[in-house]
Amino acid sequence: MAMWLQILYRSIALFILVIVVARISGKRNITRVPTYKFICYHAVAIIAALISVNVIKEVVFGLIALGVWILFPIILDYLSLKSKWFHDLVNGKETVLIKHGKIMEESLLQTRLTGEELLRELRYKNAFNLADVEFAVMETTGEINVYLKSDKKPVTAHDLGIKAAPQTEPQTVILDGNVLNEPLASLGLNKEWLRIQLENMGVSLDNVFLGQVDSSGDLYLDLFDDAIELPQPKVKEMVYANMEKAQASLFTYAIETNDENAKAMYEKNAQKLKQLMEKLKPYLLR
Numbered sequence: 653m654a655m656w657l658q659i660l661y662r663s664i665a666l667f668i669l670v671i672v673v674a675r676i677s678g679k680r681n682i683t684r685v686p687t688y689k690f691i692c693y694h695a696v697a698i699i700a701a702l703i704s705v706n707v708i709k710e711v712v713f714g715l716i717a718l719g720v721w722i723l724f725p726i727i728l729d730y731l732s733l734k735s736k737w738f739h740d741l742v743n744g745k746e747t748v749l750i751k752h753g754k755i756m757e758e759s760l761l762q763t764r765l766t767g768e769e770l771l772r773e774l775r776y777k778n779a780f781n782l783a784d785v786e787f788a789v790m791e792t793t794g795e796i797n798v799y800l801k802s803d804k805k806p807v808t809a810h811d812l813g814i815k816a817a818p819q820t821e822p823q824t825v826i827l828d829g830n831v832l833n834e835p836l837a838s839l840g841l842n843k844e845w846l847r848i849q850l851e852n853m854g855v856s857l858d859n860v861f862l863g864q865v866d867s868s869g870d871l872y873l874d875l876f877d878d879a880i881e882l883p884q885p886k887v888k889e890m891v892y893a894n895m896e897k898a899q900a901s902l903f904t905y906a907i908e909t910n911d912e913n914a915k916a917m918y919e920k921n922a923q924k925l926k927q928l929m930e931k932l933k934p935y936l937l938r
Contacts, residue, residue, distance in 0.1 A: 655706070662704045666704050669700070670696065673722050677726070677729075684793045686743045686793060688725075688728075692724070692725045695721045700718060702714065703718070744792045746791050746792060747762060747763050747789065748788075748789050749763070749765070750785050750798075751787060752787075753783070753786055755767075774798060777796070777797070777798040784801055785798055786799050786800060786801040819867055822867070824863070825839075825864065825871075826857070826860045826862060827862055828862075829858050829859075829876075846863075853882060855873060855882070859877055860875060861875060862874040870888070892932070892933070895925065895928070898925060899922050899929065902921055903919075906919045
């Protein structure tokens with residue numbers, strides 16, 4: 653068999669093998685894996701490349717080496733799941749760099765981290781002022797996570813005692829001018845609803861590159877023609893505005909009528925609507 657055919661067949665086979673190994677290893681961010689796994693990934697890639705281009709003459713020997721670098725990380729992962737002690741032995745432990753606002757110099761020495769490097773890593777986490785940091789820890793992957801002091805953290809709806817509506821993942825219903833039926837159906841919507849929305853916006857389906865519907869039922873569109881400006885979806889705001897309008901109308905009717913029974917009815921319903929609006933406000937207004 654010609655050499656180029658051998659290289660071609662080996663390369664295809666090893667490429668498939670590497671994909672299978674990557675799937676077996678699990679979904680991992682390559683930048684957030686322990687050092688030994690990072691080395692293993694490179695070793696597998698290098699050995700596979702050497703076998704592929706016939707630098708390693710004996711394929712069996714190459715596959716044995718490849719098997720060691722593939723199987724050992726899988727075995728270590730399994731043992732790490734079963735034993736916390738073994739996990740810490742293989743992956744190491746996180747290191748506290750800042751505690752109660754004070755830098756742990758011994759930890760910096762242990763992690764071979766200089767003061768300038770620490771400040772740079774803090775800036776990556778949007779902590780530009782060291783005085784704002786309460787706690788910082790270096791994970792076993794080398795990433796540094798930062799916890800700000802209580803008075804420096806962004807204010808949340810929970811801090812203000814405000815209820816906020818839960819958010820779900822937006823669903824992509826249009827991609828490259830094509831309607832995606834499955835995500836549309838998962839939202840309880842159909843093509844007719846989508847057609848009406850596009851018609852109201854004055855947009856042709858062929859001109860839509862991407863369309864997403866959020867948990868509130870708002871449709872966001874990105875068009876091929878970037879010169880066209882689309883109005884921002886305001887479904888929830890319009891619902892709340894209509895409720896306010898209805899409440900105001902009820903109060904007006906109560907003031908204008910001379911019938912005491914009708915006045916009491918209008919005032920009662922206006923009060924009920926006001927209570928309902930207070931409950932729905934966190935969900936309709938963000």
